[in-house]
Amino acid sequence: MASVTSINPYTGSKITDYKLHTKKEVSDLLEKAKQRFESWKSVPYTKKKKLMQAAAAELTKNKKEYAETMVAEMGKPIQQAMAEIEKCAWVCEYYADTAEKHLANEIIDTDASKSYVAYEPMGVVLAVMPWNYPYWQVFRFAAPALMAGNIGVLKHASNVFGCALNIQKIFERAGFPEHCFTTLLASSDAIAPVLENPIVKAVTLTGSGPAGAAVAEKAGSQIKKSVLELGGNNALIVMEDCDIEATVATCVQARFQNTGQSCIAGKRLLVAASIAEEFIEQLVVAVRELKSGDPAEEDTFIGTLARTDLAEDLEQQVNNSIAAGATLLLGGKRQGAYYEPTLVKDVTPKMAMFAEETFGPALSITTFKNIEEAITLSNTSKFGLGVSLFTEDVEAAEKFVSQFEEGAVFINELVKSDPRLPFGGVKESGYGRELSAHGIREFCNRKTVYIK
The missing domain is CATH 3.40.309.10 (Aldehyde Dehydrogenase; Chain A, domain 2)
Structure with missing residues (x-):
């Protein structure tokens, strides 16, 4: 079975080996994510709010534990690592408080008796994330996605698999139902087959230009929504x-x-x-x-x-x-x-x-x-x-x-x-927006409803 060795960049010493999921294991996890979506999409905001607040509390309570994994895996100084965990708690609290307002039906005056835009979840969303902010990059996707009723599946950078597993653990400790958020231990080669799976409805990627172009091309060939947050200068x-x-x-x-x-x-x-x-x-x-x-x-x-x-x-x-x-x-x-x-x-x-x-x-x-x-x-x-x-x-x-x-x-x-503010770029820095009302709506079906 294929595996990845995690190395501490400061000491050069081995941290541990991670066994990669097999193709069948990935397929099974996606199927379970699909099944979870069927119930999760109709969970009321009051329930989701309590769970997301619990995730924020878990991050705050055990921030040193989660920060230390970051320090070991990618060398982030400990004070900055703990600040990153605190920011993740903030985004959880923000969407716990605002998701219902951001996704409320938007009434539009037309010649109809009633017309409005409804924001509905898309389903299972794949997140392909980098190592440099191994928690924040994920939580700024996961918090709005889960509050909107979507399911998150994470393919993280291979040098921060410990952080990736911690993120799944955080949601589980907070009480989220199993498979609301799943970490795939997989290589970059596994991304294309996952995107080809009809269970996955959209993808968000933060990373390099070449990685973004490859994922966007594959998503486009499948007619699937993509959001890219790429490089900057x-x-x-x-x-x-x-x-x-x-x-x-x-x-x-x-x-x-x-x-x-x-x-x-x-x-x-x-x-x-x-x-x-x-x-x-x-x-x-x-x-x-x-x-x-x-x-x-x-x-x-x-x-x-x-x-x-x-x-x-x-x-x-x-x-x-x-x-x-x-x-x-x-x-x-x-x-x-x-x-x-x-x-x-x-x-x-x-x-x-x-x-x-x-x-x-x-x-x-x-x-x-x-x-x-x-x-x-x-x-x-x-x-x-x-x-x-x-x-x-x-x-x-x-x-x-x-x-x-x-x-x-x-x-x-x-x-x-x-x-509270939309985040994203133009030109080769990508497209789409994360955070704020704009971010939570990226992976929603903006459904027009017209009643006469």
């Missing part, structure tokens, strides 16, 4: 009238939290030429002070990357940019899966660190003369997930919002996901 635009001290702090958090392994991280720092020298000087000091080390220690901010090959990829992007004329200000060294916090200035749009997504603790720095040039630089990307703009003149900044080719514009804040 967010710009941090620093205007000359910004609060420098506050902006430096926010930019450091935006780039280096989760050891830089985030699709919505600020990866390209665009700073006004008139303040560039002062801003970069303060930035170097702040980044130099970030503590690297054992992710299990509470004061560690920078851990390892999730795998050595990821650190090697980042190292090559930095080295290629320097070879093309960029200037290394700080860092640039790798040891195994660890890559030290790195700053590189004089980066141009043709260099790897600008044109490609960098997934790790390395920030490129480019200067601009005016807001028009900054917008052009920001939009010079195949991605369109989000952008941050830092300025004291908020009223003027808001006038430029429509010029950014992004799914989100944040002024004086890093780009982040919030259960």
Whole structure:
């Protein structure tokens, strides 16, 4: 029987082996998910609300237990890991409180005696999820999907199978009926057959562009709904009238939290030429002070990357940019899966660190003369997930919002996901939305009802 070995990226030691589900086991689990849907879809909101609140309570009660699995499997620093678990509890509480309102019949005035839109669950939804936020990426799908009456089936990244099994355990401990949420221990090769199974009605994927394209192609061939949340190359635009001290702090958090392994991280720092020298000087000091080390220690901010090959990829992007004329200000060294916090200035749009997504603790720095040039630089990307703009003149900044080719514009804040706001991108950052009312309706049949 095929298996996957889980390796701790910080110690390099083996955690455990996971036996992959066989084709028959996957088929049986999907059948059980289908059967569960028949009863789950009609469970009243009051009952689902209590269960989702119980899931939030379970996350809060045992957050250290769940966080420690994250630390071991993908190297996330423990304080950031526990914050991720707390955010998962928040999204459970949010949808427990709001799902009924978001999915209430929407009355539309027409020539009918009565006409409205009803939001009904689709059925079994497959979630293909990445390792970088191994709980949050799943819960921001699972909480709304289950509250809407759907069934969740998870195919998680193979290096975080422990987290994947924990998520199933959380729902079971909360009292959800068996097979409301199921984790498949399967390789990437198993995704296509699962999508071909008529039991699966839709798919959501968070991950790389190639993975998203492959899943979307397969879903399209089956005429099945898909939502894609893919890569990002967010710009941090620093205007000359910004609060420098506050902006430096926010930019450091935006780039280096989760050891830089985030699709919505600020990866390209665009700073006004008139303040560039002062801003970069303060930035170097702040980044130099970030503590690297054992992710299990509470004061560690920078851990390892999730795998050595990821650190090697980042190292090559930095080295290629320097070879093309960029200037290394700080860092640039790798040891195994660890890559030290790195700053590189004089980066141009043709260099790897600008044109490609960098997934790790390395920030490129480019200067601009005016807001028009900054917008052009920001939009010079195949991605369109989000952008941050830092300025004291908020009223003027808001006038430029429509010029950014992004799914989100944040002024004086890093780009982040919030259960109350829709989350997603444009261009090669994907399509569809997660979170808020928009997210819970993605996997609903928006049924028109007309009565005369």
